[in-house]
Amino acid sequence: xxxxxxxxxEASTDAPAGGxxxxxxxxxxxxRKLNAAAQIVESEAASRNRVDLAAxxxxxxxxxxxxxxxxxxxxxxxxxxxxxxxxxxxxxxGMECPDCLYxxxxxxxxxxxxxxxxxxxxxxxxxxxxxxxxSTANALVDELVTDGDGNFEVVLSAxxxxxxxxxxxxxxxxxxxxxxxxxxxxxxxxxxxxERIGDPVQHEAVDVDSDVVVSRQLVALGDFxxxxxxxxxxxxxxxxxxxxxxxxxxxxxxxxxxxxxxIGRWELDPEQAxxxxxxxxxxxxxxxxxxxxxxxxxxYGRHQSSxxxxxxxxxxxxxxxxxxxxxxxxxxxxxxxxxxxxxxMILRCVRTSTAPIPSSRVVAFDEIASAxxxxxxxxxxxxxxxxxxxxxxxxxxxxxxHAKPKFGDFSVAVRAAFSAASxxxxxxx
Numbered sequence: 508x509x510x511x512x513x514x515x516x517e518a519s520t521d522a523p524a525g526g527x528x529x530x531x532x533x534x535x536x537x538x539r540k541l542n543a544a545a546q547i548v549e550s551e552a553a554s555r556n557r558v559d560l561a562a563x564x565x566x567x568x569x570x571x572x573x574x575x576x577x578x579x580x581x582x583x584x585x586x587x588x589x590x591x592x593x594x595x596x597x598x599x600x601g602m603e604c605p606d607c608l609y610x611x612x613x614x615x616x617x618x619x620x621x622x623x624x625x626x627x628x629x630x631x632x633x634x635x636x637x638x639x640x641x642s643t644a645n646a647l648v649d650e651l652v653t654d655g656d657g658n659f660e661v662v663l664s665a666x667x668x669x670x671x672x673x674x675x676x677x678x679x680x681x682x683x684x685x686x687x688x689x690x691x692x693x694x695x696x697x698x699x700x701x702e703r704i705g706d707p708v709q710h711e712a713v714d715v716d717s718d719v720v721v722s723r724q725l726v727a728l729g730d731f732x733x734x735x736x737x738x739x740x741x742x743x744x745x746x747x748x749x750x751x752x753x754x755x756x757x758x759x760x761x762x763x764x765x766x767x768x769x770i771g772r773w774e775l776d777p778e779q780a781x782x783x784x785x786x787x788x789x790x791x792x793x794x795x796x797x798x799x800x801x802x803x804x805x806x807y808g809r810h811q812s813s814x815x816x817x818x819x820x821x822x823x824x825x826x827x828x829x830x831x832x833x834x835x836x837x838x839x840x841x842x843x844x845x846x847x848x849x850x851x852m853i854l855r856c857v858r859t860s861t862a863p864i865p866s867s868r869v870v871a872f873d874e875i876a877s878a879x880x881x882x883x884x885x886x887x888x889x890x891x892x893x894x895x896x897x898x899x900x901x902x903x904x905x906x907x908x909h910a911k912p913k914f915g916d917f918s919v920a921v922r923a924a925f926s927a928a929s930x931x932x933x934x935x936x
Contacts, residue, residue, distance in 0.1 A: 508640060509730040510738040512593070515577045518727035519720050530718055533725035540729030541567065544736050551740060553800035558846040566600070566801040570732040573598050578724040585613045589622075589684065589699040596808055600735060602798045602851055605807040606691075606815050610684040612701050616677055617708040619664035624699035626657035631687035631792050631857055632697050633765065636663060638677030645765060646673055647791075647858065648697070662704070687792045687857060689817035739802035743851050746772040749781055749869055751854070754862035767862035769854040773797070773831055775844060778872050780832035782879065783852075783865040787816060787827050790859030795819075795829055797842045798851035805850070810843040828879055829865075836875045 508514050528536070548554060548563035576593055592609035594600070603609070608629075614620055626632055632648040646661070651671045653659040661671035663682065675682075686696045746752045751771035773781050787793060794815035797805050805812035819827050820839035829840040831852070844850070856862040870878040 509727065510734040511640060512573055512577045512731060513639075515574055515724055515727040515731055516581045518723045519578075519581050520583060520715060521723075523723065523726070527719055527722055528726065530722050530725070533722040537725045537729035540733040541571070544570075544733045547733075547736060547740070548801075551800070553740065553743075553849055555800075555848040556846075559800050559848055562799050562803070562847065563801050566803060567732060567736070569598055569600060569803070570735055571728070573600065574728040574731045578728060581720075581724070587614070587620075587701055587703065588612060589682070589701050592683075596804075596806060599803045599806075600801075601739060602796065602802050602804050602853055604687070604794070604855060605796055605804060605813040606688050606792075606794055608686040608688070608696050610686075610699070612682040614663065614675060614680045614682065614701075615708060615710065616675075616680060617665070618703055619662065619666070619668075619705050620675075620701055621660055621662055621704050622682065622699060622701050623660035624658070624697055626653060626659065627686070627695045627697040629686040629694050629696055630689045631685070633685045633687075633857075634661070634673060635683040635685070636673050636675045637681045637683060638675075639679075643676045643680065644673045646671075647765070663701075689792070689815055736801070740800075743772060743800075743802055746770055746851075748772055748774045748849075749867050751852075751864050751867070753864060754856065765858045767856040767859065769856065769862055769864055771852045771854075771865075771867075772849065773844070773852050774849040775832065775869070776848075777833055780830050780836065780870055780872050780875050781867055782870060782875070783829040783831065783867050784826050785854065785863050785865040786825060786861075787819070787821065788856045788859035788861050788863060790856065790861075792816070792855070792857040793859055794855050795842060796853050796855065797831065797844065798853075799845075799847045800850050802851055805843065805845050805847070810845045811841055812843055812845065814840055814842065830875055830879075832872055832875070834872075836872065838875065838879065 544567055545564065548560065548567065551563065554560045554563050573593060576598075589610050589612045592611050594603045594609055612622075622634070626648050634646045634648065636643040648659060651659050651661055659671065661673055662668040663673050663675050663680075665675060667674070682701070684697070684699065688694045749772070751769050754767040754769045775781055783795070792815070794813055796807075796813040798812075799805055807813050814829065819829070821827050827840065829842055830836050830838050831842045831844060833844045833846060835841060835843075842852075854863075854865060868878070
């Protein structure tokens, strides 16, 4: 699993099968892997214009920064807390969801924990316990026992408990929390605290010399950048051009069990557009999001690269029609390709009764209006819906305000939760 960031932390304490190498050799390995990754970007068929190529080289910086962050923050005895995951609108890989706030906590095998807090008002709050990349259990907070104000607690342990309980497994179990939002201006994330319950389990200390740790991290860092790039290029190539794959269970890759992504790939010339039609899924959350060739979500603070059910206009026949192209076509549901020639596209279906495969057709940009049916070709015809559509339909400055509460100001509720948790971090190990 060298393509995952946590492989760098795991390598810090696990001796490699082929034995350790000295620091100079480890540095040379890192340089070779970076050069090999750069050659993949330069020669990759998906790199078809200067924007694609520049983004590919920049993506190597993103992966390098992600891996370096993982290495520098490595702690064999991590503080017990619920904190934001490293993925954000800058360090983006693997097509993170623009509407999702990801949080995580690291635990110890053999111990029991209590997660408590307030649900908040996000559209969806999901909990997932994991053993490495494999999912152990999933729970929707709305399905737990809570009080009238949304306060709850759940026990995380290997042994079953009465009341709210989720199993954990493995030597280094983790908790992932996903918040999916429809309206970032009014919805708030949960406030969470985790603490150990019962006696701590004594683990044998792993004593590794610092030069060995750094050597292993350098090797793992090079492998991560190269293998992550290669993995998502191959994964993304599986979908047909301007079409979608059927939804499948992706819990083996760390996805939540209730998440049924319909994954596709778009390829367009500058004077072309892709029209997607779908009967919107019924359930808790769904959205479209658009990515570039390197499986980065196109920056949703600068471009209209995603639409959720609260933002998309629905025609009177019950269908949602979306236009994917490189400049504003003046229609209700536009996804901006931002100068890229190709990339990923995902219809996310979370706790929905269906995960439909959208129909798709390529048309000339000048023929968009004649190719569309219903109100989609005229955003003003959806005046009643227009107020709920994302403000970035017509304002790039408004779109940047969407990303700000997610990654800049974050949330008063979450900051308060972190503040409360920090006072007991060392006591809760």
